[in-house]
């Protein structure tokens with residue numbers, strides 16, 4: 001059976017490109033929301049979900065960090081993709097005819113230099129390929145689209161400009177999620193993703209990061225998100241009275257496999273003082289672009 005992988009968006013989106021990079025022969029399943037991709041795997045409708053998690057220019061996709069915690073799927077892979085934005089329009093339309101450009105907000109903001117030069121207004125939609133589909137199905141001759149060359153081919157649009165991103169190195173990292181974790185190995189470079197919480201107090205985050213530094217484990221990412229169920233912590237202090245602090249979840253990616261004793265020891269150490277700790281996944285690093 002062909003592997004089925006859901007992704008948020010229309011066929012021709014960058015997330016679908018990422019799914020094909022991970023599983024070249026997979027059958028991709030488009031869905032409307034990020035959360036639908038999680039649910040499709042949980043309900044056994046598909047095997048894997050592919051979701052963007054961060055971009056080299058615009059940073060983290062916070063919604064997917066929150067969904068990783070809310071759902072119980074495991075990270076089984078990552079995909080790094082060089083995202084090349086193109087300006088597309090209906091055949092016969094030239095860039096001077098455009099009054100507006102439609103795309104995913106990230107694609108619009110990362111192509112700011114060209115769009116400002118064109119003096120067009122910008123309209124946000126949920127994904128780049130969805131914008132291409134919208135322009136074609138409504139025959140919009142005053143609207144351009146920021147999307148991929150593959151989207152141009154799928155929907156029959158012309159490429160007016162290629163590589164329009166402000167930063168030529170525009171890379172998005174995607175995660176592959178599954179119902180079951182993979183067995184960590186040591187024969188290839190593995191990465192582990194965790195999420196944890198800490199008590200309030202001076203140096204607690206320093207102590208948490210030291211469990212990795214002490215074992216020579218390289219961290220590749222740290223992200224903090226509010227704890228939505230417990231956003232504030234009230235601490236009574238005999239000198240200052242009661243103080244209110246924001247409460248955070250910390251997400252960390254580190255370069256080691258859970259099959260290595262140094263990774264097991266680091267997490268054993270962290271567990272001694274973390275108030276909550278979950279391993280989100282241990283998976284082979286994508287070192288290609």
Ligand SMILES: O=C(O)C(=O)C[C@]1(C(=O)O)C=C[C@@H](O)C=C1
Pocket residue numbers: 009012013014015016052055061083104106107126127128129172
């Ligand atoms: O709209 C798309 O084509 C997507 O795959 C989504 C998405 C994102 O959510 O970050 C992925 C990569 C691009 O940087 C822009 C948009």
